[in-house]
Every structure is written in structure tokens, then in C-alpha cells.
Amino acid sequence: xxxxxxxxxxxxxxxxxxxxxxxxxxxxxxxxxxxxxxxxxxxxxxxxxxxxxxxxxxxxxxxxxxxxxxxxxxxxxxxxxxxxxxxxxxxxxxxxxxxxxxxxxxxxxxxxxxxxxxxxxxxxxxxxxxxxxxxxxxxxxxxxxxxxxxxxxxxxxxxxxxxxxxxxxxxxxxxxxxxxxxxxxxxxxxxxxxxxxxxxxxxxxxxxxxxxxxxxxxxxxxxxxxxxxxxxxxxxxxxxxxxxxxxxxxxxxxxxxxxxxxxxxxxxxxxxxxxxxxxxxxxxxxxxxxxxxxxxxxxxxxxxxxxxxxxxxxxxxxxxxxxxxxxxxxxxxxxxxxxxxxxxxxxxxxxxxxxxxxxxxxxxxxxxxxxxxxxxxxxxxxxxxxxxxxxxxxxxxxxxxxxxxxxxxxxxxxxxxxxxxxxxxxxxxxxxxxxxxxxxxxxxxxxxxxxxxxxxxxxxxxxxxxxxxxxxxxxxxxxxxxxxxxxxxxxxxxxxxxxxxxxxxxxxxxxxxxx
Numbered sequence: 001x002x003x004x005x006x007x008x009x010x011x012x013x014x015x016x017x018x019x020x021x022x023x024x025x026x027x028x029x030x031x032x033x034x035x036x037x038x039x040x041x042x043x044x045x046x047x048x049x050x051x052x053x054x055x056x057x058x059x060x061x062x063x064x065x066x067x068x069x070x071x072x073x074x075x076x077x078x079x080x081x082x083x084x085x086x087x088x089x090x091x092x093x094x095x096x097x098x099x100x101x102x103x104x105x106x107x108x109x110x111x112x113x114x115x116x117x118x119x120x121x122x123x124x125x126x127x128x129x130x131x132x133x134x135x136x137x138x139x140x141x142x143x144x145x146x147x148x149x150x151x152x153x154x155x156x157x158x159x160x161x162x163x164x165x166x167x168x169x170x171x172x173x174x175x176x177x178x179x180x181x182x183x184x185x186x187x188x189x190x191x192x193x194x195x196x197x198x199x200x201x202x203x204x205x206x207x208x209x210x211x212x213x214x215x216x217x218x219x220x221x222x223x224x225x226x227x228x229x230x231x232x233x234x235x236x237x238x239x240x241x242x243x244x245x246x247x248x249x250x251x252x253x254x255x256x257x258x259x260x261x262x263x264x265x266x267x268x269x270x271x272x273x274x275x276x277x278x279x280x281x282x283x284x285x286x287x288x289x290x291x292x293x294x295x296x297x298x299x300x301x302x303x304x305x306x307x308x309x310x311x312x313x314x315x316x317x318x319x320x321x322x323x324x325x326x327x328x329x330x331x332x333x334x335x336x337x338x339x340x341x342x343x344x345x346x347x348x349x350x351x352x353x354x355x356x357x358x359x360x361x362x363x364x365x366x367x368x369x370x371x372x373x374x375x376x377x378x379x380x381x382x383x384x385x386x387x388x389x390x391x392x393x394x395x396x397x398x399x400x401x402x403x404x405x406x407x408x409x410x411x412x413x414x415x416x417x418x419x420x421x422x423x424x425x426x427x428x429x430x431x432x433x434x435x436x437x438x439x440x441x442x443x444x445x446x447x448x449x450x451x452x453x454x455x456x457x458x459x460x461x462x463x464x465x466x467x468x469x470x471x472x473x474x475x476x477x478x479x480x481x482x483x484x485x486x487x488x489x490x491x492x493x494x495x496x497x498x499x500x501x502x503x504x505x506x507x508x509x510x511x512x513x514x515x
Contacts, residue, residue: 016158017362018385020151022392023135025359027145027206029396030132032352035337035345038084039475041125044407047105047117048087049464049476057081057088058256058275060114061103065090066280068116069099073280080272080291084475089119122414124407128400133210136416146210153203159192185365191358198351199358205335237288237302237316253281253307262310263289263303267317270303280307292338293318298329299338356393363389367509386435386509394442395426397490401449404483408456436501436510443494450487454480 033040042048058078065072069092076092079085091100104117127136134141192199208215254262256275264270272291279285285307292299301317316325333339337348363385370382399422406418430438457480458465468476501512 014366016151016155017359018366020148020155021359021363022388023145023148024152025356025393026135026396027132027148028352028355028359029400030128031202032349032356033128033400034132035349035352036475036479037125037129038082039479040128041123042085042087043476043479044124044411045087045102046461046464048085048102049461050467050471050473051081051086051105053081053083053086055081055256055260057103061088061090061101061116062256062277062280064103064114064116065092065101069094072099073277073282075276075278076280077274077276079274082273090116121412122416124403124415127403127415127419130416131419133206136419142210143214146207146214149203149207149210152199153207156192156196156199156203160196188358188361188365191354191361195351195354195358198348199355201334202355205331208331209335237290237304237314251308253285254287254310258310259287259289259305259307262305262312266303266312266315267293267301269293269295270301270317273300277307283308286313296333297339298326298331298333300329300332301325360389360393363393382509383435387430387438390435390439390442391427391430392423394439394446395423395430398426398442398446398449399423401446401453401483401486405449405452405456408453408460434501434512436497436504436512440494440497440501443490443497447487447490447494450483450490453483454487 058080061078062076065076071094072092076090079089079091081088087102087105089100089102091098093099100119100123101116102119104115106117130136130138130141133145135145137144259275260270260272263272270289270291270293272289274290276288276290277285278288286304287307288302288304290300290302293301296318298318301315301321303315303317304313305311306313316322316329318329321329337344340347367382367386367389370379399419402422403415403419406413407415410418426442429441433441465477465480467473500510505511
């Protein structure tokens with residue numbers, strides 16, 4: 001390959017990585033946590049920790065929502081109780097915003113009419129999910145992450161072209177020592193190469209999902225503005241040809257158990273995830289039962305039934321859906337690993353952390369390549385990238401750790417607000433502090449915050465922990481164990497940063513004084 005062409009690829013790889021890197025770090029780290037979103041949701045709500053999944057709770061919650069909010073009858077949904085999240089959650093759109101609520105279980109007797117416990121304060125689990133797909137910046141954050149996914153694809157392709165000769169030679173090399181640039185390059189190349197298929201899949205599926213609206217808009221223009229009229233049918237579970245319109249039924253709506261039984265007569269292996277009620281109580285009311293069908297790449301599907309009779313009127317599920325739903329379901333399944341079980345989720349979790357580490361090591365490699373060994377004052381660009389790397393990457397870790405602790409100590413404060421304040425404070429701290437000292441400080445805070453997660457859980461729910469042990473509820477215990485492990489890792493890296501600050505070279509962006 002010509003030297004000029006190779007130089008162009010290297011420039012493309014460097015700057016696409018730098019520009020998209022910070023957003024990618026946040027998305028990868030939050031994406032790793034979303035693999036256990038339901039478990040986090042149960043962990044942050046003590047009243048939901050040891051509830052037994054019951055379909056009766058779906059009926060009780062629906063009755064409570066309709067009693068307190070009659071307008072929600074037009075359309076509202078309920079997340080189906082499961083082992084990972086046994087306490088169902090209702091959601092509906094009213095007066096310009098979304099509302100969320102669960103059953104109020106403070107009455108231990110369970111007698112009397114069911115009542116609601118509002119969950120309108122942004123919850124930790126949902127916030128982590130928003131952070132993954134939109135950087136918690138809706139609505140434009142989703143489009144931003146779509147652009148970042150495209151930039152990530154260019155970075156991967158150009159990086160493979162530029163570094164392939166070296167990677168093919170040193171594929172298993174990881175050489176620590178005085179040559180830090182070579183060490184970070186070995187780590188960056190190993191993380192990028194061994195998980196390359198996963199990263200390529202993430203870039204393609206992430207870009208597709210985030211930019212679906214933009215793609216639809218482009219198709220609408222290309223097809224003379226006729227495409228928009230077809231969109232509702234394309235995304236509806238009734239897109240397949242449905243039976244003839246059924247007669248009106250004035251009977252009472254079926255229970256959740258009866259609706260599930262009717263849906264499973266159509267799809268025997270359906271594992272429900274949520275149910276959407278449309279025109280609840282009306283003669284032609286319907287229920288859309290969404291869930292997963294095992295042994296398929298695109299597991300997600302839905303069955304639509306008459307709410308008052310259980311008659312199936314449409315559906316989209318594995319083995320019986322159109323091309324649009326097949327592609328969309330496959331893209332979603334690949335991105336979130338729904339086609340596998342717990343083992344695959346753990347693999348995705350590790351790969352997500354590796355993706356964040358790849359971005360971090362790429363920035364460190366860039367900084368080491370531009371280090372002026374015999375200059376007391378380093379280039380301004382290098383200093384700013386070092387500050388941004390510490391502030392965004394380590395600050396994100398601190399923000400998430402504090403948000404987890406805050407979810408137990410101060411549940412009334414939204415997780416988005418806690419994270420935003422901590423991240424902003426981290427960036428301000430890095431703006432006036434030498435990068436290596438700022439990194440040490442933030443790593444110490446991250447270690448303390450992770451330890452605080454466990455301490456808060458013990459102090460506020462020791463009986464819950466004991467009950468989790470008695471029930472062998474390892475999913476809840478694993479969150480506290482992971483927090484302890486993270487506290488140890490952050491503490492160890494903080495010690496390394498302290499040694500670098502006190503005993504390292506006096507020049508470079510990681511010196512005690514950089515300007």
C-alpha cells in the first residue's frame with residue numbers, strides 16, 4: 001500500500017477514534033451494565049427484591065392504574081413479572097410525559113384495593129439504559145450515538161488496515177516496561193483484534209437502531225413521501241394478514257393468565273416480557289403480548305389478542321413474520337444478546353468492558369506518541385486530551401458508582417441528576433489539576449464510592465442481604481460482589497497513578513506539573 005494512502009488511513013483512524021472515543025467509552029461501559037438491567041432494577045427497589053413473580057399482580061396493577069388514571073385506558077403497558085424483576089411496572093403517556101408506577105407493597109397484608117407507588121423519579125436501571133443508547137441526552141442523543149457508531153466503524157476499518165502488519169506479527173505480545181507507548185499499543189491492538197467481530201456487530205446494529213428514524217425519513221423522500229403512511233403498519237405486531245374482523249364483545253377483559261394461555265395456544269414457547277393494553281374495557285379493546293421465542297436469532301415477537309375474548313388477531317414472532325420485523329428483531333437480538341442465556345450476557349458484559357478499555361488505551365497510546373520527553377511544557381492539545389480522557393472516562397466511572405450508592409441512600413433524587421453533577425464536578429476538577437493527580441483523586445473517589453455501594457446496602461438492608469443468601473439469590477449478591485471487586489481495582493490503579501505522580505518522569509502529560 002502506498003505511504004500516502006496508509007497515512008490517510010492512520011489519520012482517519014486516529015481522529016475518528018478521538019472524536020467518537022469519549023461517547024464510545026460511556027456507551028460501552030453503560031452497555032455492559034444493561035446486560036443486567038432487570039437485576040439492577042430489582043436491587044435498587046428493596047420492596048421488589050424478594051417478591052414472588054405472579055400474574056395476578058398484572059391484573060392488580062392494571063386495576064390500580066385505571067382507578068388512579070382513567071385516561072390511561074387508551075393505551076398503557078405493564079412489564080411482565082419475571083424471576084429477574086418479579087415486581088411488575090406500569091407505564092403510560094399522559095399530559096405530555098411518561099409515567100411509571102408499581103404496586104405499593106407497604107401493606108403487608110395485601111388486603112383492600114391495590115394502590116400505586118409512583119416511580120416517576122428517573123430510576124438507576126432505566127438511566128443506565130438511556131446512557132447506553134443516547135448518553136442520557138434524549139431526543140438528539142440517540143442520533144448522536146448513531147453517528148458515533150458510524151465513526152466507530154470507520155475507526156475499526158482504518159485501524160485494521162494500518163495496524164494489521166504489526167498485529168499479525170505481535171498478536172499475542174503484551175510488553176510492559178519503560179516503553180509505555182508500545183505497551184499501550186499492544187493492549188489496544190489485542191483488545192481491538194480479539195473482539196473485532198463483536199465490535200463490528202455493535203457498530204452496524206447500533207447505527208441501524210439509532211438512525212432508524214433518519215433512514216425512514218430518507219426512504220420517505222426517495223419514495224415520494226409515500227413511505228411515511230406505511231410506517232405504523234411496519235412496526236405494528238399486526239403487520240401480517242389478520243383474520244376477519246371479529247364481532248364486538250361486551251364481556252369483561254380477560255385476566256393476564258387467560259391472555260397468556262390464549263397467546264401460547266398460538267405460540268407455545270412464548271416467554272412474555274411486557275403487555276400493552278389498547279382501549280382497555282372497550283368492546284374492541286386489544287392486548288399486545290410481547291416476549292421472546294427461544295431458538296431464534298431474533299427472539300422478540302408479539303401476539304395481538306382481543307382483550308375480551310382472547311381471539312388472536314395478528315402477530316409477529318419467530319417463524320411467522322415479515323421481512324421488516326425479521327430484520328429488526330435480528331438486529332435487536334444481536335445487539336443485546338437476547339438470543340442467548342446468562343452465559344452470553346456475561347460474555348457481552350466482559351466484551352463491553354473490553355470495549356471501554358480499548359477506547360481508554362487508544363487515548364493513552366495517542367498521548368504517549370506525542371510526548372515531548374525533554375520539554376517541561378507539553379503541547380496544549382496533548383494536555384487537553386489528557387484532561388478530557390481522565391475527566392470523561394474516570395469521571396463516568398465515578399458518576400456511575402455514586403449513582404448506584406445514591407439509588408440506595410437517596411432514592412428520591414434521580415440517577416440522571418446524580419450522575420450529571422458528579423461528571424461535571426470531575427471535569428471541573430480535571431481542568432485545574434494536573435492530569436495524573438486528577439486521575440489519582442478520581443480513582444480514589446471511585447474506589448470509595450464502590451465500597452459505599454456495599455456499605456449502604458448493608459446499612460439499609462442487612463436483612464435483605466441475609467434473605468438473599470438464604471434464598472440463594474445470587475443475582476442480587478453479585479451486584480454487591482462486583483462493587484467490592486471494582487473498589488479493589490480502582491484502589492489498585494489509584495496507587496499506580498500515585499506512584500507515577502511521585503516517582504515518574506518529570507516531563508510528559510503525566511508528570512506532576514505539565515504546564
